[in-house]
Amino acid sequence: MSVKPRRIDLRALLPYLRPHRRVLLLVAALSLAGTLATLLQPLLTRAVLDAIGNSEPAGRLVAGLVALLAIVAGLNAVRDYLLQRTAEGVVLASRRTLAGHLLRLPIAEYDSRRTGDLLSRVGADTTLLRAVVTSGLIDMASGMIMIAGAVIAMVLLDPLMFTVTAGGVALALSGGMVVARRVRPASRAAQERIGEMTATVERALTAARTIRASRAEERETEAVGAAAEAAYRAGLRAARLQAWIGPIGVAAIQGAFLLVLGIGGARVADGSLSVGDLVAFVLFLFFLVMPLGRVLNVYTQLQMGLAALERIHEVLDLPLEPDAPQPAPRPVEAAPAVEFAGVDFSYGDGPPVLRQVSFAVPMGTRTALVGPSGAGKSSVLALVERFYEVDAGAVRIDGVDVRRLPREVLRGRLGYVEQEAPVLAGTLRANLLLTVPAATDAELLAVLDAVNLGDLVARTPDGLDAQVGEGGVLLSGGERQRLAIARTLLASPPILLLDEPTSNLDARNEAALRAAIDAVSADRTMIIVAHRLSTVIDADQIVVVDGGRVVAVGRHAELLDTSPLYRELATHQFLVT
Template identity: 70%
Template sequence: MADERTAVGLRSLLPYLKHHRGTLAVVAVLSLLGAVTTLTQPLLTREVLDGLQARQAVARIVAVLVTVLAAGAVLGALRDYLLQRTAEGLVLTSRRRLTRHLLRLPISEYDQRRTGDLLSRVGADTTLLRAVVTSGLFETVTGAVMVVGAAIAMMLLDPVLFLTAGAGLALGLSVALVFSRRVRPASEAAQTRIGEMTSAVERALSAARTIRAAGAEEREIRTVETSAEEAYRAGVRIARLEALVGPAGFAAVQGAFLLLLGVGGARVAAGTISVGDLVAFVLYLFFLVMPLGQALHAYTQLQTGLGALQRMEDILAVPLEADDGSARIVVDAPVAVAFEGVTFGYAGTSGPVLHDVSFTVPYGTRTALVGPSGAGKSTLLQLVERFYDVTAGTVRVAGTDVRHLPRAVLRAQLGYVEQEAPVLAGTLRENLRLAAPAATDAEMLAVLDAVNLDDVVARAPEGLDAQVGEGGVLLSGGERQRLAIARTLLAAPPILLLDEPTSNLDARNEVALRKAIDTVARNRTMVVVAHRLSTVVDADQIVVLEGGRVVAAGRHEELTATSELYRELATNQLLVA
């Protein structure tokens, strides 16, 4: 999906810098004081040289010069430390802001964006903002102060030499600026390529076992290498532009210096200026050139940082999951969940996946959803959770349209176990407390025992603090599924939405899990996408879906007699996922 794009500029940095205003003000003062000490040095040097030429005592002036040099060094060190600390704070602020936004995007955004690219925006792009402060924004400002101060001093010392040096510098710097302005779009393109490369790596690593089993390592390596080569070429384009900026600036400095020596030497020989004046002027030229070079580099870095900021702002411009509902849950409503003429289609698909679906789930009952793959069973659960909003019709929870309920209120009523049963990297404790942060160790151990996971705790010396690995890789498929279910059971919400809860379980663990679900489901409502016949035979209601439509509904015995599709599924003892 294309980003809604608003071009960013320095003004876009203000939200990131507002928490560091005090420190930045101190840095600005230190920078100005440092510039004053630097600009004083050529004048003091001239006094020393003129004093030596006139055979006068210069000890006092030398002492002042050394003091000024030392003060400049101290001011510079303090300024650089504060600037670096502020830059790190800026990176932290931007990562916090971006992460908070990313985790609240509509689910449909995750469907259409690559995870690796989002990771790149949080990692690589935010890092580039550091250069905006350290070698971008403030070096540009302090460099400008130095340039103006040095230029004024040079003009006062000798207007002829000032015009001579200025003409050479202006020509070279104008060429350098032309190339610098092209850095920002090149940098943005490079960061996009890095995001694509990160996505390719993330894709390969997340499916490492599948790739190995398929013998597809070389093909995946080539895919990643292709992305890396594109990132390389984008980086080379930036390097080429930056390389053109450097020689242009260097040529300008060399030309101005040689021209200055020739004209200045002639004016000293003619007695128009003294040797001390010429030395002071040369020093001022260096003090003018160095900040000009720094400012030019800083401008390039600033463009690079703004390119990264553009990518961040593109994501921050994406609207968050809307949560403008104000209705309340009706505690004594007779119906827990109701679908009324629901039609729905995913963005980017050719047509609806659900067509005019209607049925109700009374409180305290169990409803099973069955049907062939692609019938829309999992989609119905996601509409209840309001991961997506219906295209037409209404989904109600406790009699209230879910679109009128605040999402936090709605989801507090629901316990949802996804089809893939994802497990978060970390410990058993962290996974269990995801939906029940106040759960005690005793409660966690009890729910693990209920889903037959007590052996996982027993075999690990760390107990509840045992690591489960990235995506739960240290657990078996069945253990991951049971842990995901235990996480939901521990929160004990009034409505349970289970998407194929026993698909990865053997018979023994399926029986244990069914008992655990039966225990926690007392006085609760359950909607379960069924994979096995044993899951549905005792359901209060079975809804049969095909092609996104309800084709039958009733109890097991009734449907066996009246629904050909259900009878076919039941005969095979395995309902298609």
């Protein structure tokens, strides 16, 4: 399900800032103190100049000015550290929230989105939130205080000069705001192109061996280059807008400074303004214009941060995988362990994958799903796990519709080994502990022996801490599959779902794995998807699926007589002549 992007404002940042409110209040107090101390500097400078001009002692005033400068520096250093720490906390919280949400999205969302773009949102987009905190809220607040103080002081010193300079500054500032408002859509476009580039790179690196074997390095390099160039062009568009912000601020400063020097110099010459007042006015002018330039830059940073926050909330607004309320309904006595009742299913808006599928798996029995490729066998297992929702009918576990079972309860009863047998980067131990974090080494070694992987531990000095590589690349295909099965067997679930468990095994290891499955299948329910009929001919029942429909159910010998499709499959695999 896709969610329409929505335009958000700074209120969306409040949940991330709320845990840091005490620190932010301290930062605000330090910022206010530093701003007030800074505003005192021109007044002390004027007093020093007036004292020198009147041949009066100025030592104490100079010492006070130096102390004030040191105080301002110290206050700003503490404030900046606290802001940086808070910003890192905001980034950490946003990454945790986003990662937790991503891992709980419906499986269909992963099917429709590129992994690299999601990675970009967790990495690059969350990083931009740092600027919203460090260069954003507090800087803007302190800048506004500084501006207000400078304006009041300038009006009191010389209303005429303030009126003239304020007009020029306001004109330059309005132009800068017009440009800054256009930064947000440009920044969002640039971040989207970065996400697309990351997705393209992720795709190429994931399939590096296939690309090499296909001699497609040059084509994939060009594809990555094209995505990088699109990100480059989008970044340039945002950079062109940002490039105007600085010169506009500089022009405002220079224009205001020249106006003050011209008008102020004339007023000093005719005696209507003292040199001390002119210097103080010029300093207050800098305290007005410099914060205005900073506020303009902060506004630009905020637009970039809000664009990133919009992309983050695009994911956070996606509904999570549906769950059922606690407590779980009680199992129905004497009900099948797994039951499909008139199930229709399709992936999104695609064609039907399953049509009116009905069969029951009695508790403690072994059921095999067989049929041609694309018949819908793996989809059956996905529906049992409730990775997808049925379009019609019902899937039941122990007589209870899976839609009424909380996910933790449902998946706690299921052990699922996927067809691709994914292995996580890390160690053998980390892969096994994924399902049972508290398992002992003895339990880990026992389950590895059960799937004929004991030699994998023995042949390396690292033992269970041996690395398996990215995606299990340091293992053979058969070893990856057996490790995935061992990981599932360790949890000892009452229902095992095995999708092509022997697809990557040679005859010797297939026999060993079949023996392991036989050993653990006692008092457990098993559903096995199989292309090799030799692995399931002793199943309690075999469900033959073709074109998304159940076309036959029975045992091996029975189906050879009653199902033409099953007999054809058996003939092709030399099980009958």
